Amino acid sequence: MITIALRMLSGDRTKYLGVLFGITFTSFLVTFAASYFGGMMTRSFALIAEYPRNDVWVMDPAVRGVESTMNIPDSALSRVRGVAGVQSAVPLALATATVRFPDGRFQPVQVIGVDDATLTGVPPVADGLTAAVLRTPNAVVIDPGGTSGKLETPRLPADQWPYGRVPVNAPTRPLVRGDELSINDHLVRVAGQSKALPRFPPRPLLFTTFSTAERILPPERDRTTFVVATARPNVKPAELAKRIEQETGLRARSAKDFRADTVHWMMVTSEDVGDAVTMLSIAILVGFGVTAVMMYLFTNENMKYYAVLSAMGATGRQLFSMITAQAALCGLLGTGLGLGVCTLAGLAFLHYGFPFRLMWFAPLLGGAAVVLICVVSAAISIRPVLKMHPATFLAGR
Amino acid sequence: MMKISAQIANPPGQPLLRCHGVTKTYGQGNAAVQALRGVDMEVNAGELLMLAGPSGCGKTTLISVLAGLLPRDEGDCSVFGQDYKQMSPGETTQFRGINIGFVFQAFDLIPALTAVENAAVPLIIHGMKLREATTHARKVLQEMDFDDRMMDSLPAGLSGGQQQRVAIARAMIHTPQLIVCDEPTSALDSESGRKVMELMRRFALGENRALVVVTHDERILEFADRIARMEDGRIIQIEKPPEVNYVP
Numbered sequence: 001m002i003t004i005a006l007r008m009l010s011g012d013r014t015k016y017l018g019v020l021f022g023i024t025f026t027s028f029l030v031t032f033a034a035s036y037f038g039g040m041m042t043r044s045f046a047l048i049a050e051y052p053r054n055d056v057w058v059m060d061p062a063v064r065g066v067e068s069t070m071n072i073p074d075s076a077l078s079r080v081r082g083v084a085g086v087q088s089a090v091p092l093a094l095a096t097a098t099v100r101f102p103d104g105r106f107q108p109v110q111v112i113g114v115d116d117a118t119l120t121g122v123p124p125v126a127d128g129l130t131a132a133v134l135r136t137p138n139a140v141v142i143d144p145g146g147t148s149g150k151l152e153t154p155r156l157p158a159d160q161w162p163y164g165r166v167p168v169n170a171p172t173r174p175l176v177r178g179d180e181l182s183i184n185d186h187l188v189r190v191a192g193q194s195k196a197l198p199r200f201p202p203r204p205l206l207f208t209t210f211s212t213a214e215r216i217l218p219p220e221r222d223r224t225t226f227v228v229a230t231a232r233p234n235v236k237p238a239e240l241a242k243r244i245e246q247e248t249g250l251r252a253r254s255a256k257d258f259r260a261d262t263v264h265w266m267m268v269t270s271e272d273v274g275d276a277v278t279m280l281s282i283a284i285l286v287g288f289g290v291t292a293v294m295m296y297l298f299t300n301e302n303m304k305y306y307a308v309l310s311a312m313g314a315t316g317r318q319l320f321s322m323i324t325a326q327a328a329l330c331g332l333l334g335t336g337l338g339l340g341v342c343t344l345a346g347l348a349f350l351h352y353g354f355p356f357r358l359m360w361f362a363p364l365l366g367g368a369a370v371v372l373i374c375v376v377s378a379a380i381s382i383r384p385v386l387k388m389h390p391a392t393f394l395a396g397r
Numbered sequence: 398m399m400k401i402s403a404q405i406a407n408p409p410g411q412p413l414l415r416c417h418g419v420t421k422t423y424g425q426g427n428a429a430v431q432a433l434r435g436v437d438m439e440v441n442a443g444e445l446l447m448l449a450g451p452s453g454c455g456k457t458t459l460i461s462v463l464a465g466l467l468p469r470d471e472g473d474c475s476v477f478g479q480d481y482k483q484m485s486p487g488e489t490t491q492f493r494g495i496n497i498g499f500v501f502q503a504f505d506l507i508p509a510l511t512a513v514e515n516a517a518v519p520l521i522i523h524g525m526k527l528r529e530a531t532t533h534a535r536k537v538l539q540e541m542d543f544d545d546r547m548m549d550s551l552p553a554g555l556s557g558g559q560q561q562r563v564a565i566a567r568a569m570i571h572t573p574q575l576i577v578c579d580e581p582t583s584a585l586d587s588e589s590g591r592k593v594m595e596l597m598r599r600f601a602l603g604e605n606r607a608l609v610v611v612t613h614d615e616r617i618l619e620f621a622d623r624i625a626r627m628e629d630g631r632i633i634q635i636e637k638p639p640e641v642n643y644v645p
Contacts, residue, residue, distance in 0.1 A: 004507065
């Protein structure tokens with residue numbers, strides 16, 4: 001009976017393709033939206049991810065994610081270093097500042113001040129340079145941080161820092177090593193361009209040393225945002241985090257936990273999560289509409305044949321299994337096709353720098369949406385088949 | 398041909414089918430239409446009974462009741478000594494599938510299945526594997542002068558007469574004891590209609606099997622053993638064929 005059902009399905013190509021399209025579309029959209037969301041969330045903890053040997057992050061007790069921070073006393077660094085089990089600890093300063101370009105234009109950037117001694121946390125620098133370029137006075141390493149065209153300077157030297165005019169419409173070029181920028185009336189020099197992980201939300205990044213950050217940023221009582229500690233061998237980060245919390249009164253989280261905290265904070269507070277849920281809902285609704293209608297039409301048009309099968313002794317259970325098999329086949333094929341299309345689209349999106357990460361839960365979500373749609377569509381289609389009276393369809397009644 | 402297990406044995410010496418005072422009304426109140434108004438009839442084993450009469454006289458309703466497709470309102474009706482009213486819907490379906498074959502007016506072959514697969518459908522419904530069922534169907538269709546190309550054709554590639562032959566093969570492949578045919582020749586030309594009736598007499602009739610054929614095609618009445626004339630929901634006359642041209 002299953003074979004008959006599948007032959008009936010594939011025999012009506014238009015409706016078969018319609019059902020398949022609906023399910024493929026849903027599977028694709030749900031998986032894609034989930035993957036895009038996964039990509040955004042991954043980018044939200046990029047700062048943690050690109051820190052080497054970052055066993056424990058120490059922060060203000062109220063901080064719940066890397067995107068929403070409050071500085072802690074600079075003395076925290078010494079206190080953390082004094083905790084048993086800490087091998088090393090470095091300060092990290094985060095701040096948002098407005099950079100003015102030589103033509104007068106401005107751009108908010110995230111300033112990341114890393115430990116002067118170790119320069120830990122500076123991503124790889126382009127053109128064969130190293131983080132050591134930051135050791136020159138007022139040096140900064142710039143990074144687009146997932147943006148494009150936001151770090152530019154006038155192409156002509158005449159348009160740079162002109163006296164008495166603001167040539168905002170002057171032709172520009174990307175910033176290169178040696179260009180100058182102004183932050184809070186402090187001139188800094190671009191010492192290199194890094195290849196940091198793209199951020200979410202995207203924003204240009206400006207890496208510098210902790211001491212330079214202290215100098216160029218507006219004065220604050222506390223400048224340290226995080227203390228990043230490394231555990232001694234045989235000390236588990238989670239254990240060390242507990243110990244630091246007990247001894248310093250600050251919040252300390254292992255890097256793994258801090259990533260999870262950041263994602264949770266994003267999901268709770270970010271409007272983008274709402275957008276993703278809306279997108280998923282629309283995808284499911286559209287897929288459901290197309291699939292359910294097509295499936296119902298298909299079943300309805302074949303009602304005469306189901307009546308014939310029923311007259312010839314096919315039980316309700318057999319008819320049920322036939323329609324279920326049809327829905328299952330479409331579901332399986334649609335899920336596979338949707339996943340394939342999603343992967344191809346994802347590769348294209350990644351190529352253009354969009355956040356896309358096909359994580360384990362994305363295909364599961366896509367599959368769950370398809371199962372839901374198939375079950376509901378099949379239920380809608382099955383009902384009239386089980387309710388019909390075969391005699392109604394005989395002799396042109 | 399395959400004999401399906403659990404077929405009901407007709408009580409010896411009894412008609413295969415017996416109805417008395419059967420009524421059936423569609424709708425309710427002012428919209429009620431009384432399709433059967435007390436039908437009495439018997440069909441014996443080895444007999445081809447034709448139900449003839451004008452459109453709307455209740456022929457199709459009667460065979461639907463006889464085949465267990467429609468519940469009757471009143472009266473008695475036994476098929477192989479069994480009464481549908483004593484069966485659950487599931488039992489009725491199973492009984493019908495095992496003991497009754499159908500030939501429909503519009504053939505009603507499943508368009509996506511080949512001729513041989515269509516003929517095999519009743520066996521598949523009863524749980525036989527597709528390959529085994531089509532092997533049996535192939536033999537039956539071979540007896541009906543189908544070649545391999547025709548057997549593997551979809552219904553759309555067959556003529557009306559060929560499609561009806563497939564429908565007949567489908568109705569008898571599981572050797573039911575009663576075959577009901579609803580206007581089997583109405584969609585066929587005169588020549589094809591005669592061939593179909595000849596086939597039905599040759600293959601579908603048997604010592605322990607009866608055929609009930611609904612028709613208003615006067616040209617095929619000669620193939621009947623008896624003709625029951627219906628009018629306004631009643632059998633008004635049972636007669637022998639007017640002129641027997643058909644010689645088995």
